[in-house]
Amino acid sequence: MNRPRLRPARTIGLAMATLLISGGLAVQPAVAGQIDIIPSTPKVLKPAPDTSTDQFIVGIRDSAAQAAAVKAENAADHAATKLGVQAKSSRENATGGHVIKLDEALSASEAQAFVETLRADPNVAYAEADDIMRPTSHSQDYGYLEQWNLWDNFSGIRTPGAWDYNHGEGVVVAVVDTGITSHPELNANVLPGYDMISSAADARDGDGRDPNPADQGDWVPAEECESGSPAENSSWHGTHVAGIVAALGNNSIGISGVAPSAKILPVRALGVCGGYSSDIADSIIWAAGGVVADAPVNPNPAKVINLSLGGIKECSTTYQNAINFAYNAGAVVVASAGNSNRPAADASPANCQNVVAVAASDKAGARAVYSNYGSTVDVTAPGGDMSTDVSRGILSTLNYGTTTPGEPAFAWMEGTSMAAPHVAGVAALLMSAEGSTVTPAQVEQQLKESARPLPGGCSAGCGAGLVDATTALKKFGGTAPAAAPNKKLTDFNGDGTSDVIARDGSGALWLYRGNGYGGWKGGRTQIGVGWNGMTSIEAPGDFNGDGYADVIARDGNGVLWLYPGNGWGGLLGARQIGAGWNVMTSIKASGDFNGDATADIIARDGNGVLWLYPGNGTGGWLQPRQIGAGWNVMTAIDGVGDFNGDGKADVIARNGSGALLLYPGNGAGGWLATSQIGSGWNIFNAIEAPGDFDGDGKVDVLGRSTGGDLVLYAGNGSGWWLYSAQIGAGWNVMTAIL
Secondary structure, three states: OOOOOOOOOOOOOOOOOOOOOOOOOOOEEEEOOOEEEEEEEEEOOOOOOOOOEEEEEEEEEOOOOHHHHHHHHHHHHHHHHHHOOEEEEOOOOOOOEEEEEEEEOHHHHHHHHHHHHHHHHOEEEEEEEEEEEEOOEEEEEEEEOOOOHHEEEEEEEOHHHHHOOOOOOEEEEEEEEEOOOOOOOOOHHHHOOOEEEOOOHHOOOOOOOOOOOOOOOOOOOOOOOOOOOOOOOOOOOHHHHHHHHHHHOOOOOOOOOOOOOEEEEEOOOOOOOEEEEEHHHHHHHHHHOOOOOOOOOOOOOOOEEEEOOOEEOOHHHHHHHHHHHHOOOOOEEEEEOOOOOOOOHHHHOOOOOEEEEEEEEEOOOOOOOOOOOOOOEEEEEEEOOOOHHHHHOOOOOOOOOOOOOOOEEEEEEEEEHHHHHHHHHHHHHHHHOOOOOOOOHHHHHHOOOOOOEOEOOOOOOOOOEOOOOHHHHHHHOOOOOOOOOOOOOOOOOOOOOOOEEEEOOOOEEEEEEEEEOOEEEEOEEEEEEEHHHEEEEEEEOOOOOOEEEEEEEEEOOOEEEOOOOOOOOOEEEOOEEEEOHHHEEEEEEEEEEOOOOOOEEEEEEOOOEEEEEOOOOOOOOOOOOOEEEOHHEEEEEEEEEEOOOOOOEEEEEEEOOOOOOEEOOOOOOOOOOOOOEEEEEHHHEEEEEEEEEOOOOOOOOEEEEOOOOEEEEEEEOOEEEEEEEEEEEEEEEHHEOO
16 A cells, blocks of 8 residues: 555644545556545445334314314324323324324334224324434545535536526525534534424433524434444434535635535434434424424524435325425425335335435446435435445535534535435525525426436436536526636536646547646546647637537648537537638637637737637637737747736747746737746746636646646736646646646
8 A cells, every 4th residue: 555645635623534545546647646545344235124113193183272182192092002002192293283102112013003093083184103214324434535426527416517606695405304513614504493302312402392403412322223223323414414505615624515605404303213203394394484382483494495314104194294384385395215225105205295305326427226216206416325435425514423512524424315415405506596486396397307317327217317506507597697707717527626638649638637726636537539630729718608618629731620528528529610720830728818708719820920819609700800910939828817817818928038928918809018927937848827726716827847747836816926836747748738
């Protein structure tokens, strides 16, 4: 095993365990920061247990509350006597049913007999077990790596493009779960919630329901929950789910949620060994703004309610009534499909009406091996599969405490519990974009219409497919705020970070994914062959107006070709966009140089005349015009984007003496006064501007030395440099870098 190399974790005061790095990927040229994660122990899936319960919910036909309560208690007493048990207490829940608690738990078969006796009573409208629901997730080791589930265009939900529209502002997402722990990635987004656990013993806070939704820990000794059940540490499940929905973004701490500006409403319904359906149903109603006895009205009604919980049961009347209330109140109810590798029709509350049932996919883009499936599933989202590698799970917020809360942490987990909050987050993005008039039914339909087929397949049935945040917002989010007119788009795989494309001596074209803070994300990917026939290759940004970064290339006959990017890191079929370009000695992307919000090209002819070819936004040209003369003294030219921070696209050029010059654009296709920004640049045989490569919001420059070292020059945003750092070696095997 190689010595560990640690990738910097951008945190403020968080203790975070890093994972050891084993042998890196064998690719040339070498790049800094390539890592691989030691595989974890394979996990064996267990079937859902046949659980016992000591609570039942009884609906009475008499609408008078007092009479109904008496009739419910009488019916329960009668049924209990048959089984030799006693009904201890009764209370009404928010759906109108009466929760009957017995003096001892009944087995599954005894519970069914009890329910059938209750249903035989003419006063009883419905009777059902108050089933105990459990979180639908599996936990694993702590760590810090990139969130493939958000940015990966192959198997992720593609949030970066959706964030061009909004970040979930103005939307409240309720997380009905184990409660929440304090975490710097969450605290600013958390609203006052409620502890809806009615049993003080299960709640572990010394009382029943109260206004404090803090997770007290759900640790249990062996045999506590059912015969043969193992001892378990606290899961901090609600904290993990909340982080997937709305962890703060761009705060230099650790991760981002799907909707990082949405608000989280924590509602605690799961405690020791899970939670009763009656408490969960009351939580749904309270979260949606309904009236629940002995609880104040929620001042921040949720527009999205996440239920990462469930059990193998039919949808109960209690659940359906609660969900219908939330649905009619305008809230999208999202439920995990379950982890039993069986039809989701068997799992409640995913099998209820008016919910968005979510299956889980893995990093390969296929249905996760544990995920439930079938016609009940509406859509699928990443839930991860850590059977071979923890980094294939879902990274989110957690807590270091094994029993009671400790320090904030980050951890990988897997399960449909992790898939559901991805969908809840995308629903929040849609509702933020569309406003209060959009209905739950419309949001569900939009999620389905914008989903894409699972790239790894799902023959068992994964609903409409993999949720796609970017497609959803492009189709239904209205008009995105205009991007900065000087933006040079170099994000080829849609993960929100700048990338580099390079051609080697054999003509193979390679994608090197940037990690967003001055390094590389994983190994390179080959995206083309036969490119040694091209005499010039350039990355113009989004040249055809589809929102994805493209490539332009000139062949040996002077024909100019557009290779549209597919947004996933690949290229679509080429089309000719020009001829006679062999008269040009340099062709470079300039971003939007003339201020019309479309990508342009600048080119120098054999006489040293510099020309602007304005793009028309659909892959073609407007009338070219001359913008300079005497440029044959320049040994390198490149469009750098807005290098001096004035909001206009600029150009850099190196002269024969090695001086690097900044030509500030005036925003209308011309120049302001030139300034020198470097000397000694003749040591570089390639100079390229990859956009903002280190993630600080300022454009940077890359230089390749004659020895093959790749050096990052970080721009300071005002026309100068912050630092330089080597980020690769062996790049002299590349004949083109863009």
